[in-house]
Amino acid sequence: MRENIGFIGAGNMAQALIQGWLSKNLIKPEEIFVSNRTEGKLIKLTEQHGIVACATNEEVVDKCDVVILAVKPQDMETAVEPIASAFNDDQIVISLAAGISLKKLKKLLPKNQHLVRLMANTPAKIMSGTFGYCTSSRPSPGGAQALNIRVERFMERMFEPLGLLVKLDEGEQxxxxxxxxxxxxxxxxxxxxxxxxxxxxxxxxxxxxxxxxxxxxxxxxxxxxxxxxxxxxxxxxxxxxxxxxxxxxxxxxxxxxxxxxxxxxxxxxxxxxxxxxxx
Ligand SMILES: NC(=O)c1ccc[n+]([C@@H]2O[C@H](COP(=O)([O-])OP(=O)(O)OC[C@H]3O[C@@H](n4cnc5c(N)ncnc54)[C@H](OP(=O)(O)O)[C@@H]3O)[C@@H](O)[C@H]2O)c1
Structure with a gap:
């Protein structure tokens, strides 16, 4: 199943993932939508990879099935709060931010059924990353189980080719x-x-x-x-x-x-x- 993937924030981590996915042919450039606070990195990414640059964060949310929050932890609230109502229940939202718990994410995006917290390390840049993730699932008409499977399939399909992927409990693990x-x-x-x-x-x-x-x-x-x-x-x-x-x-x-x-x-x-x- 192909899905449009959006990035809010076009920094180091977003660039590493985009580069890795494109070089492994896991996604086409026209399926990647990216926004950034300032336009310099967006121009570079468009020239280098032909991805779709978005003028606003809201546009990324509108166009994508999966939205990756790739801003620094201290910028998360400013980036997400104003556009929280634009997200829909079905979207998978993945936060890369260190220190932002699933509870905090839920507070920012109360409507979302599926929030994922993902920790990556710098060797992700050379497709030798170690990725750890945890999810929050909620009861829904379709059943939390089905949503969980969709998230797991997405994580395995997109992250296993870039290194080791581990599913974890939030907390000590x-x-x-x-x-x-x-x-x-x-x-x-x-x-x-x-x-x-x-x-x-x-x-x-x-x-x-x-x-x-x-x-x-x-x-x-x-x-x-x-x-x-x-x-x-x-x-x-x-x-x-x-x-x-x-x-x-x-x-x-x-x-x-x-x-x-x-x-x-x-x-x-x-x-x-x-x-x-x-x-
Ligand atoms: N890099 C790593 O090795 C690593 C490892 C583990 C976890 N992480 C996590 O991954 C996340 C991203 O890290 P990074 O290294 O990629 O950071 P980064 O290079 O600083 O990139 C963050 C990007 O977010 C953009 N941004 C800030 N506020 C925004 C807003 N309101 N709307 C849209 N874009 C906005 C910034 O735009 P400007 O260009 O205007 O500044 C910048 O390009 C962080 O939360 C970090 O904790 C990173």
């Missing part, structure tokens, strides 16, 4: 997803920076040190991906011989409680996510 996969990209870069610096301190040129670091992380991740269902612990033991080099390093990592430090950082990030949601 969604928070954990946000910390581990969205903020998690930043944490992985932090580790990569340590790797690169250590190599540079041993006389390896910056660009090469970066390449070696990236290749190591990429290689380990790809090996793990291709080795499923083997566990990560199994894969680790395959590269760790008793009294060997890896073993010596791992012993120190455990002595210095690297895991405890990481866990503490994850908890701090989760706390901040909760604070932002309350603001």
């Amino acid at each position: 969604y928070e954990a997803f946000t910390v581990a996969t969205s903020a998690g990209v930043g944490f992985v870069f932090e580790l990569m920076i340590y790797w690169q610096e250590w190599l540079e301190e041993r006389g390896i040129d910056g660009d090469l040190a970066q390449n070696m670091t990236v290749s190591t992380f990429l290689g380990a991740a790809e090996l793990a991906r291709q080795s499923v269902p083997q566990s990560l612990a199994d894969l680790q033991s395959q590269v760790t011989s008793k009294k060997g080099v890896t073993s010596a390093g791992l012993l120190s990592m455990r002595e210095f409680e690297v895991e405890r430090g990481l866990r503490y950082s994850f908890e701090k990030a989760a706390l901040r996510d909760r604070e932002l949601a309350q603001d």
Whole structure:
């Protein structure tokens, strides 16, 4: 089933999704409708991809079966409140905004049967994203079940080709997803920076040190991906011989409680996510 998809906000995330969907032929440019606060990004997107630029947010809502709210959390109310009455019951509305709960979305769009909260991470830009979503379903004449299936089919059809898609409960699961996969990209870069610096301190040129670091992380991740269902612990033991080099390093990592430090950082990030949601 083909559906018109609209974006309110034409920033980084909207551009990443549009580019990904078009390159995978999941949608045609004339089925994508986009509005933005200022016109610069719209002109660029139209020139690059031939999508339909809309002069107002309301026009996007009028023309689309699925509307993606791709504005920053602080702009959400200003963008949606004035056009709330233009949405119809049948539309799937997907919010990308971090910290805006389904409850808040329902308050903004009381008429809508199906609201989706979606968390993406930056590798979505290169079709290696990790997407997590949760939905609110309400009783309706057609039955909430049918609507749920429509949302799930849409999510699977459009997001699985761009990476890993996970359905979550809102609350602890969604928070954990946000910390581990969205903020998690930043944490992985932090580790990569340590790797690169250590190599540079041993006389390896910056660009090469970066390449070696990236290749190591990429290689380990790809090996793990291709080795499923083997566990990560199994894969680790395959590269760790008793009294060997890896073993010596791992012993120190455990002595210095690297895991405890990481866990503490994850908890701090989760706390901040909760604070932002309350603001
Ligand atoms: N980028 C990521 O990696 C990432 C990851 C996870 C979640 N998210 C979430 O995704 C959402 C979008 O993020 P982003 O990185 O794409 O942000 P962005 O690049 O700043 O894009 C937001 C866009 O919204 C437009 N906008 C603001 N108010 C508007 C209004 N009233 N009507 C229409 N358009 C309006 C802005 O227009 P102007 O051009 O005029 O400023 C801007 O182009 C955010 O809620 C963020 O929390 C992003």
